[in-house]
Amino acid sequence: MKYVIGVDLGTSAVKTLLVSQAGEVTAEATKEYPLYHERSGWSEQDPEDWVAGTLEALKELVAKSGVSAEDIEGLSFSGQMHGLVLLDPAGKPVRRAILWNDTRTTEQCRRIERTLGEKLLSVTRNPALEGFTLPKILWVREHEPEAFAKASRFVLPKDYVRYRLDGAIHMDLSDAAGTLMLDVAGKSWSQDVLSAFELAPEFCPPLVEASAQTGTLLPEVASAVGLTASTKVFAGGADNACGAIGSGILKPGLTLCSIGTSGVVLTYEPDASADYKGKVHFFNHGKANSFYAMGVTLAAGYSLSWFRGTFAKGESFEALTAGIDEIKPGSNGLLFTPYIVGERTPHPDAVIRGSFIGMDGAHTRAHFTRAVMEGITFSLNESVDMFREAGKTVDTIVSIGGGAKNPVWLQMQADIFQAEVVALENEQGPGLGAAMLAAAGCGWFPSLDACADVFVKRAKTYRPIPENAAEYAKLFRIYQQVYGKTKELNEALSAFRN
Numbered sequence: 020m021k022y023v024i025g026v027d028l029g030t031s032a033v034k035t036l037l038v039s040q041a042g043e044v045t046a047e048a049t050k051e052y053p054l055y056h057e058r059s060g061w062s063e064q065d066p067e068d069w070v071a072g073t074l075e076a077l078k079e080l081v082a083k084s085g086v087s088a089e090d091i092e093g094l095s096f097s098g099q100m101h102g103l104v105l106l107d108p109a110g111k112p113v114r115r116a117i118l119w120n121d122t123r124t125t126e127q128c129r130r131i132e133r134t135l136g137e138k139l140l141s142v143t144r145n146p147a148l149e150g151f152t153l154p155k156i157l158w159v160r161e162h163e164p165e166a167f168a169k170a171s172r173f174v175l176p177k178d179y180v181r182y183r184l185d186g187a188i189h190m191d192l193s194d195a196a197g198t199l200m201l202d203v204a205g206k207s208w209s210q211d212v213l214s215a216f217e218l219a220p221e222f223c224p225p226l227v228e229a230s231a232q233t234g235t236l237l238p239e240v241a242s243a244v245g246l247t248a249s250t251k252v253f254a255g256g257a258d259n260a261c262g263a264i265g266s267g268i269l270k271p272g273l274t275l276c277s278i279g280t281s282g283v284v285l286t287y288e289p290d291a292s293a294d295y296k297g298k299v300h301f302f303n304h305g306k307a308n309s310f311y312a313m314g315v316t317l318a319a320g321y322s323l324s325w326f327r328g329t330f331a332k333g334e335s336f337e338a339l340t341a342g343i344d345e346i347k348p349g350s351n352g353l354l355f356t357p358y359i360v361g362e363r364t365p366h367p368d369a370v371i372r373g374s375f376i377g378m379d380g381a382h383t384r385a386h387f388t389r390a391v392m393e394g395i396t397f398s399l400n401e402s403v404d405m406f407r408e409a410g411k412t413v414d415t416i417v418s419i420g421g422g423a424k425n426p427v428w429l430q431m432q433a434d435i436f437q438a439e440v441v442a443l444e445n446e447q448g449p450g451l452g453a454a455m456l457a458a459a460g461c462g463w464f465p466s467l468d469a470c471a472d473v474f475v476k477r478a479k480t481y482r483p484i485p486e487n488a489a490e491y492a493k494l495f496r497i498y499q500q501v502y503g504k505t506k507e508l509n510e511a512l513s514a515f516r517n
């Protein structure tokens with residue numbers, strides 16, 4: 020039996036999966052790493068932590084699987100999107116990476132809008148959002164000119180890790196789409212954008228498809244992790260593109276919900292013709308010549324992990340969520356908005372922050388926990404709503420990410436989204452998608468679709484419970500008012516944030 024490895028470079032951890040030719044996940048190994056929030060709205064990671072975590076996870080994966088290294092043919096990546104890694108000419112990062120959930124770049128976003136005008140949407144197909152890469156590049160150039168002067172090019176998080184594994188610098192189209200520098204439909208770096216901001220073409224890495232082979236493992240890396248130097252390395256893609264591949268979202272009509280650190284609702288687009296007028300993100304898929312549209316909740320799983328870290332330190336998610344199934348929809352009148360690091364869809368707003376509305380002396384920690392999960396799901400439902408309003412049928416949603424480990428949350432998703440929610444045998448869609456890129460790249464299947472027929476294994480389907488769905492429809496209308504009613508209050512409070 021032959022095997023491939025999927026490496027998912029997430030925000031909370033790097034997760035590695037060993038997957039057989041039959042699509043069975045035969046081993047998993049995960050390594051966590053820290054996030055640095057030095058100021059309100061800032062979010063950074065050390066690229067060395069990603070590399071060390073990946074090497075440790077790979078070593079553990081190979082050792083615990085008992086599989087012979089010769090049988091592991093290839094490896095590919097899924098990566099947290101948008102994070103800026105600036106490299107000096109020797110390939111060393113000049114500063115920590117600035118991540119997708121860092122919102123310090125509002126001023127740069129406004130400048131990008133003024134400079135590019137209508138080209139912003141017609142070329143990059145996306146609005147200027149703080150999380151995207153170009154505003155981060157402009158921020159470093161303005162605020163840290165010494166660091167910027169050392170940088171000769173930039174890469175995205177998984178590209179840096181791949182470079183350290185195979186020694187070659189590349190970026191795939193699905194990840195490049197999130198930089199705001201790509202001509203998304205034309206699949207090339209946009210000369211218009213680069214010249215508008217005086218960035219040299221050499222500052223951008225060579226573009227490849229997510230399924231392209233970029234090299235083989237460097238001999239020293241292979242021996243450090245217990246693999247062979249002939250292991251093929253494939254480019255891989257953005258985590259959401261890989262999540263879509265790993266959930267079989269490879270043809271029109273399918274929708275994905277992912278609750279990781281962020282939360283996304285995503286639909287497949289067969290070509291670049293759809294026009295959502297910048298209300299949702301529009302990116303290249305990991306499947307060649309196709310696209311996807313998606314809405315993003317910045318702090319989805321992160322809201323629950325923030326809540327756990329602050330009020331239930333040291334407890335597992337299982338302990339934290341115990342008993343929430345005994346509480347009725349609406350958490351006894353408690354409502355949470357998950358804007359704890361600002362928001363993207365449908366309110367691109369770096370200043371807004373979260374709220375608990377309706378706190379009552381009768382509420383217990385379990386009510387708060389359920390309210391957090393409901394608030395996250397309401398936020399994702401705003402994206403579902405937007406797709407429905409744009410004419411899409413959203414009746415079946417494949418659910419992945421850490422949030423999909425929780426059956427109560429999966430039922431809540433079905434009740435709030437008013438759609439069937441499908442859980443997969445393994446909730447790690449992006450890691451599986453990465454493994455599928457390697458499997459297809461190794462020639463095991465003629466296409467990603469053929470690979471999905473074997474690799475994507477559906478488990479349970481959750482159907483809406485009519486009385487819950489009716490309650491949630493009423494609550495959702497209340498939830499939608501909280502943004503408007505707390506916006507000004509948060510603007511006033513922002514002066515007191517550090």
Ligand SMILES: Nc1ncnc2c1ncn2[C@@H]1O[C@H](COP(=O)(O)OP(=O)(O)O)[C@@H](O)[C@H]1O
Nearest residue numbers: 029030031279280320323324336420421422425
């Ligand atoms: N048992 C669980 N119940 C509810 N939520 C969970 C559970 N396990 C993990 N999560 C959620 O999943 C999130 C992590 O998801 P994951 O997909 O691993 O994130 P990332 O890819 O961003 O690193 C956590 O922040 C948490 O909110």
Ligand SMILES: O=C(CO)[C@@H](O)[C@H](O)COP(=O)(O)O
Nearest residue numbers: 029030099100119279280281
């Ligand atoms: O910014 C986005 C998408 O635009 C995020 O979805 C990141 O790609 C991080 O993903 P997770 O760590 O939550 O999987």
